[in-house]
Amino acid sequence: MEEKLFAVTYVAYTVATILFLGYAFTKRENLSHVARWLLIVGAICHVASFIVRTYFARQIPQHSWYVPWSNWFESFSFFTLVIVVEFLIVMGRNRLPILGAFVMPLAWLALIVGINSPFGRQIPTLPPALQSYWMAIHVPVMFISYAAFTMAFGVGLAFLLQEWQLKSKKPNHLTFRLPSLDDMDRMIYRTIAAAFPILTVGVLLGAAWAYDAWGRYWGWDPKETWALITWFIYAAYLHMRLVKGWRGRKAAYMSMLGFACVIFTYVGVNYISELHGFLSNTGR
Amino acid sequence: MFKYIYILFTQLDWRFYVTLILIMCAAIFLPAKYLKLFRSVRFNIWLFLALALASAVGSFLYPEPNLYRTWWFCGMLALMTFDVIVCKLLRFPTSVFEKFKKRRHTPPLNSSTVLKLATLKAELQSKLSFDLAQSAVQKFFKEKKFKVKTITDIPVPKSVKKKAVVVLASVQGIQKWGDFILHICIVIILAGGLIGAMYGFEEVLLIPEKTSYIMQNRNYEVELKDFQIEYYESTGAPSLYASDLVVRENGKVVGEKRIVVNEPLDIHRVRFYQASWGMTDDFHNARVHMAGKVVNLKPRQIFDLEGTPLSIRANIFYPTFDINDKRQAFTRDSKGSNPALQIDFLKKEELQARIWILRDQPGVAFKVDQGQVSPTAPPPFFLVDVDPVLFSGVQVGYDPGAPIFWTGAIVFVLGLCLHFYLHRRHLEVVLIPMSQGTKVIVGGRNSRTKSDFENEFENWTDELKEILKCA
Numbered sequence: 001m002e003e004k005l006f007a008v009t010y011v012a013y014t015v016a017t018i019l020f021l022g023y024a025f026t027k028r029e030n031l032s033h034v035a036r037w038l039l040i041v042g043a044i045c046h047v048a049s050f051i052v053r054t055y056f057a058r059q060i061p062q063h064s065w066y067v068p069w070s071n072w073f074e075s076f077s078f079f080t081l082v083i084v085v086e087f088l089i090v091m092g093r094n095r096l097p098i099l100g101a102f103v104m105p106l107a108w109l110a111l112i113v114g115i116n117s118p119f120g121r122q123i124p125t126l127p128p129a130l131q132s133y134w135m136a137i138h139v140p141v142m143f144i145s146y147a148a149f150t151m152a153f154g155v156g157l158a159f160l161l162q163e164w165q166l167k168s169k170k171p172n173h174l175t176f177r178l179p180s181l182d183d184m185d186r187m188i189y190r191t192i193a194a195a196f197p198i199l200t201v202g203v204l205l206g207a208a209w210a211y212d213a214w215g216r217y218w219g220w221d222p223k224e225t226w227a228l229i230t231w232f233i234y235a236a237y238l239h240m241r242l243v244k245g246w247r248g249r250k251a252a253y254m255s256m257l258g259f260a261c262v263i264f265t266y267v268g269v270n271y272i273s274e275l276h277g278f279l280s281n282t283g284r
Numbered sequence: 285m286f287k288y289i290y291i292l293f294t295q296l297d298w299r300f301y302v303t304l305i306l307i308m309c310a311a312i313f314l315p316a317k318y319l320k321l322f323r324s325v326r327f328n329i330w331l332f333l334a335l336a337l338a339s340a341v342g343s344f345l346y347p348e349p350n351l352y353r354t355w356w357f358c359g360m361l362a363l364m365t366f367d368v369i370v371c372k373l374l375r376f377p378t379s380v381f382e383k384f385k386k387r388r389h390t391p392p393l394n395s396s397t398v399l400k401l402a403t404l405k406a407e408l409q410s411k412l413s414f415d416l417a418q419s420a421v422q423k424f425f426k427e428k429k430f431k432v433k434t435i436t437d438i439p440v441p442k443s444v445k446k447k448a449v450v451v452l453a454s455v456q457g458i459q460k461w462g463d464f465i466l467h468i469c470i471v472i473i474l475a476g477g478l479i480g481a482m483y484g485f486e487e488v489l490l491i492p493e494k495t496s497y498i499m500q501n502r503n504y505e506v507e508l509k510d511f512q513i514e515y516y517e518s519t520g521a522p523s524l525y526a527s528d529l530v531v532r533e534n535g536k537v538v539g540e541k542r543i544v545v546n547e548p549l550d551i552h553r554v555r556f557y558q559a560s561w562g563m564t565d566d567f568h569n570a571r572v573h574m575a576g577k578v579v580n581l582k583p584r585q586i587f588d589l590e591g592t593p594l595s596i597r598a599n600i601f602y603p604t605f606d607i608n609d610k611r612q613a614f615t616r617d618s619k620g621s622n623p624a625l626q627i628d629f630l631k632k633e634e635l636q637a638r639i640w641i642l643r644d645q646p647g648v649a650f651k652v653d654q655g656q657v658s659p660t661a662p663p664p665f666f667l668v669d670v671d672p673v674l675f676s677g678v679q680v681g682y683d684p685g686a687p688i689f690w691t692g693a694i695v696f697v698l699g700l701c702l703h704f705y706l707h708r709r710h711l712e713v714v715l716i717p718m719s720q721g722t723k724v725i726v727g728g729r730n731s732r733t734k735s736d737f738e739n740e741f742e743n744w745t746d747e748l749k750e751i752l753k754c755a
Contacts, residue, residue: 062516062523125516128524128545128558186733197700204693213546215486215557215681217689218477220352222343229343232336236329243325272343 002056005049006077010111012042013084017108020100024174032097039084039104046081057123067136069143071124076114079266082140082147083107090151094187098177103154110150134209142202146262148195149234152188153259156252159184163249185247188255196234203227222272226265233258307366322363322370331367335360365474372467399712402727403734406745410724410752414717417724418449420751421713425453428744430711451713459731462702469696476689484683491527492564492675499680502554505532511676513561525561527676543678553682560677562618563603567672570598570625574665586630594636599626601670605642611656613640618675625667626652643667707732709740713748724752 019035022028050068057066069078087103090096115121162178165171178184206227207217218224237254240246246254321327338360342351351357399405410417418434425432430453485501491508498505509528516523524544531539531551539551549556570581574589581587581598588595602615605624616622622644629637638652639660646667651660683689708731716723726745730737748754 060516062514125519125521125523128522131524132546134546182735186735189733193704197697197704200700201697204697207693208690209546211686212548213557214559215548215555215679216683217686220342225339225343229336229339232332232339236332236336239325239329239332244329269343 002049002052005045005052009042009046009049010115012038012045013080013104013108013111016042016100017104020097020104024098024101024177025172027173032100035100035104036088036091036097039088039100043081043084043088046077046084050078050081053123060123060125062131063126065131065133065135066126067139069139070126070130070135071117072119073114073117073121074124075139076110076117078140079143079146080107080111080114082143083110083150086144086147086151090191096179098174098179099151099155099158101174102158103151106150106154129213132209132213134205134212138202138205138209141198141205145195145199145202146266148191148198149255149259149262152191152195152255155184155188155191156255156259159188159252160249181248185251188252189241192234192237192255192258196238199227199231199234203231222269223265226261226269230258230261230265233261307362307369310366319370322367328364328367328371331360331364335364361474365471368467368470372464399714399725399727402712402729404728404737404741406726406741408724408726408745408749408752408754409718410722410754411720412722412752414449414715414722417722417752418451418715421451421715421724421748424748424751425451425711428455430455431457448714448716451715452710453713454708454710456706456708457710459702459706459708462699462704462706464699466696466699466703469692469699472692473689473696476685476687476692478685479688480683480685484681484685486682487680488559489678489680490562490675491678492566492673501680501682503533504538504551504554505535506530506556506678506680507532508676508678511561511674513674522561525558525676527558527678529556529678531556553684553686555681557679557681558676559679562675562677563601563620563672564618564675565600565602565615567598567601567625567670569671570601571668571670572598572625572665573668578668579665586633593631595630595633597628597630599628599638601625601672602640603672605640607650607657611658613650613652613657620672623667623670623672625670627663639663641665641667643669707736709737711744722752724748724754 016035016038019031019038023031023035053068053074054066057063057068060066068074083103084107087100087107091099158178159181162175162184163181165175166181179187203224206224210219210224211217233254237246237251237258240254241251338351338357342357345351412420422432422434433452435450435452436447487499487501489497489499489506491497491506493508493511496505496507507530509530511528512524512526513522514524515521526542526544528542529540529549530537531549539549539556541549541556543549543556543558545558548558567583572579572581579587581596584597584599586595586597602613602624603618603620603622604616605622606614606616608614613624613626622642624640624642627639627641628635629639640650640652640657641663642648647662649660649662650657710729712727714725714727716725726748728737728741728744
């Protein structure tokens with residue numbers, strides 16, 4: 001059942017991504033409507049697959065706190081879902097389906113990374129450290145902020161592409177579909193400004209968990225350190241934007257640097273952190 | 285709570301207070317020209333990036349966290365604290381420091397300051413009389429849930445030699461505190477961390493089952509009554525480990541709890557965490573397969589080998605047997621991935637030979653000769669299993685800065701939410717009595733970008749035009 005629901009999700013997201021890309025380079029308006037509905041169907045199936053997976057996982061006696069973002073596959077799958085849901089909300093509010101051509105490929109990529117997990121797709125056994133209600137709080141909060149930063153990165157790509165197209169004076173369909181540079185610049189800022197407090201809450205919830213599990217709220221573990229580095233980069237972005245009035249390309253580059261830190265914090269650090277190596281099966 | 289704060293502050297070292305006072309004094313009394321650098325956003329951004337870079341370098345040197353304790357890294361954190369104080373604390377909206385720092389005193393609203401900060405302006409000509417226009421404007425903003433304040437008798441603008449009224453209306457004005465609160469909380473959080481580092485302690489207790497341990501940092505005797513470990517059937521990975529702890533102070537029990545990961549024992553803010561576990565060199569029982577049957581060997585118990593003048597004695601157990609470069613046997617870790625038992629061969633209680641037998645490699649044995657090991661023919665028995673004496677790794681932590689850290693952290697989040705999720709809009713409506721009707725100048729500013737406010741400002745101005753019966 002879970003496999004079937006996940007298969008529908010995969011197909012829906014894949015086709016939606018292709019349709020968003022098609023929408024960007026053609027004049028066919030209806031492509032974006034179909035893509036949007038596919039995303040909604042995909043997201044519903046995705047949530048359903050998580051519910052089924054959680055039900056089966058909780059049959060194991062020690063899994064009373066099991067949540068379906070506990071290993072590599074589940075984590076990337078959940079990350080994809082959060083990006084999709086946030087994108088649907090942003091698209092609904094701003095009526096800018098064109099951004100799907102920049103955000104959905106990133107979400108799809110996350111799903112592919114999850115599917116090709118080096119540790120398989122089976123339900124994991126939770127190490128004692130992950131048998132905690134904090135798992136159901138800390139991780140989703142972090143993912144909400146990560147997904148928002150992913151969207152800001154996608155919009156940043158669109159911004160740079162639009163700027164390049166305008167400078168080269170060779171407009172195409174995409175040029176007319178994309179919003180103005182000012183609008184995109186503002187969207188990047190708003191997304192980061194909304195996600196920054198959530199990232200902070202996520203990091204502090206992680207600190208609270210560490211205080212309960214390991215006896216200290218901050219131990220300069222690489223995961224904690226890189227979360228702090230990410231925080232510093234986005235704090236620098238916000239300061240430059242709010243106090244120095246940074247706009248345009250420089251601000252977009254800064255937001256992209258922040259996203260690079262997000263990715264390293266999420267994936268790369270698992271290979272240098274013994275404590276936090278849950279994705280790479282080395283955590284404890 | 286108050287008792288705890290009292291204890292905390294009486295415990296603090298005088299050097300902490302002196303450093304704190306010196307930083308505050310430097311920030312308050314240093315002439316502005318020396319503080320200019322620290323107030324520069326560019327400097328602060330570079331400081332952020334330098335901290336990020338240093339942290340990144342430190343993360344690759346992990347698990348050697350010494351970089352984060354170096355003088356220059358701590359110096360950068362101290363500099364950040366100083367910057368925050370200089371940039372924010374001294375710009376506290378109604379700060380007590382203003383009394384001492386007159387040069388930063390914000391002038392009151394007057395003819396030269398009104399509308400000066402407005403990013404959007406509109407000028408209207410109302411047909412209503414001065415009094416009616418004033419009350420209409422006040423009512424308009426009150427209905428929109430604005431906080432309204434009216435300042436009378438100020439000459440606005442200078443060219444108009446008449447007394448005018450300014451209606452100040454603001455919504456979500458609390459947003460302006462967000463920026464201040466969150467920056468001050470950074471200082472509080474760092475102070476909490478500093479107090480914890482200076483006056484707290486961490487101690488790791490490796491306690492074998494059914495033994496006690498006397499702590500170094502507290503007069504506590506920690507007894508491990510029992511240690512349990514459970515495994516997943518499917519993978520064999522540990523699913524739970526738990527320690528039944530009893531803590532005594534001067535022989536009196538002050539705490540007792542079964543601790544597991546994520547559920548520590550707390551005794552007067554000294555917390556005991558289940559951190560790790562492992563196998564000691566000792567064992568309860570070793571099972572050896574010998575002449576078609578399994579024999580139980582107790583530690584150091586002598587067992588006669590049937591049909592021979594020899595007897596054997598099991599000495600010690602290595603959970604993860606390995607041999608080093610000097611050909612000496614050692615245990616690589618305490619997790620039991622290559623269990624081995626040291627056996628002595630005795631003849632009339634005299635040692636004849638000493639060997640190591642390995643559970644997972646029954647055909648392999650190592651002879652011990654003058655402390656060095658070398659391969660030898662396996663004995664006529666093999667090791668089936670060992671029931672080792674386990675130890676529990678209990679991490680003990682005391683952090684007197686933690687309540688300060690958490691208070692700072694919670695208020696910090698509040699400050700962030702105020703700053704980023706609220707949208708402060710401030711309107712100054714200047715009403716100037718004219719010979720016919722009233723001249724109304726509307727000025728607006730907001731906490732976000734101008735374009736975020738333009739539509740709203742335009743709508744409000746249009747509504748005001750209607751209410752004030754403007755031409």
